[in-house]
Amino acid sequence: MLTGTWRTKAGLAQMLKGGVIMDVVNAEQAKIAEEAGACAVMALERVPADIRASGGVARMSDPQRIREIMAAVTIPVMAKCRIGHFVEAQILQALGVDYIDESEVLTPADEENHVWKHDFTVPFVCGCRDLGEALRRIAEGAAMMRTKGEAGTGDVVEAVRHMRTVQKSIRHIQSLREDELMAEAKALGAPIDLVQEVHRTGRLPVVNFAAGGIATPADAALMMQLGVDGVFVGSGIFKAGQNEKTEIKKIEVQTRIARAIVEATTHHNNPDVLARVSEGLGEPMLSVAARGLKQEELLAVRGW
């Protein structure tokens, strides 16, 4: 019996395909997400919109919080560690989380190196803005990728940019001759064997989800039609309905949006379904245009 193999790590990401992974901060939200049809949850102390608002150093969540969420649901539970913080990753593996997100949403612990993910039994997902970054993370052992987007904004524009950038590079590599791949690997800052693999297959070697700014069912379907394998939704669900008068009303809005995004992800090619599930959802999260953010406020630039 072999555990922690590449096939089991990349394979779990394949099982999440066509699904929605939702950020949750407590057991109650995790149950709402599972009930709404999430294929996994991301256990966090604060959703990205709140991390953005509060500033300071954002770290791995309290293990107690993560354990409570793991006990509350039967779907896979992911948790975030800081970029390069391999001890936070060791702790998350010891807790038994199902996937670790080495995430730019938290404050980086290392401004040169990422976690060497091959050392772990638990699989990792990492963010990327372009193909070079994606292939560097995969070479370090990431078994799943996601666009970075710009987390906590509710603005999908950066996720779209990152997805299109990756795909344009893949198409470009496919158009090259074999003897041009080394120069391309040098330009991308990516290992030659992975560039050769992309040349051969015309796709990323692992599952690739959308993340960062997805707030509506239409956003989720947009990313799916652009070719991602599934969707992460962060603040878009549990920061919605903030102006509702009662807690029950707020949860109703959040549940409605969560369900609608799940349906939109499955039926992303069916505009009739998309129109129906987009109707009367209630007040979305408070959004900010990514273009209006200052350089030091951008999360996507973290990662090397």
Next chain:
Amino acid sequence: MARVGVLALQGDFAEHLQVLKDLEVEGVEVRLPQDLEKVDALIIPGGESTTICRLMDLYHVGEPLKARVHAGMPVWGTCAGMIVLAGALTEDRPKPLGLVNIVVTRNAFGRQTDSFEEDLHIPALGDEPFRAVFIRAPSIRRVGEGVEVMASLPNGTPVAARQGHILVTAFHPELTNDTRLHAYFLQWLNKG
């Protein structure tokens, strides 16, 4: 020519479709009840069983699927698909379709760090071992009347079974290059 549907609500349906393509069989994505009418067999892929069951309920796929299977359509569930087809689960949720006479436990081997690969002896496929990938896998806890166990782990836990034209596997043949189980399932099309 026969068309094989793959339930495409969530999970690794694209991987099953790729194997079908490699075997030169036409595969069709099934999301809505009307899609079911166009297929001669159905594969329910791996994925999250709670998500798949919820979307089946919401779009009323369960009842027409049961009717087709009762009328003789071959169906195969891998991992989450086995949970969907089960007679009963040892947990309250989700609610399975009750098509095959087995009791199934979800996440029976633990969490992701316990996911594993194992070489199985499957007599129906010959002597060559079958590399089976188990990801947060379910197991068959009880086998009822009419069910034939096709493969077990070394400790005796059944992980593949058939009941007539219904096949269930706790692992993912669609994640390896071994197409023997797909070919085995597709034989039932010609007989049906």
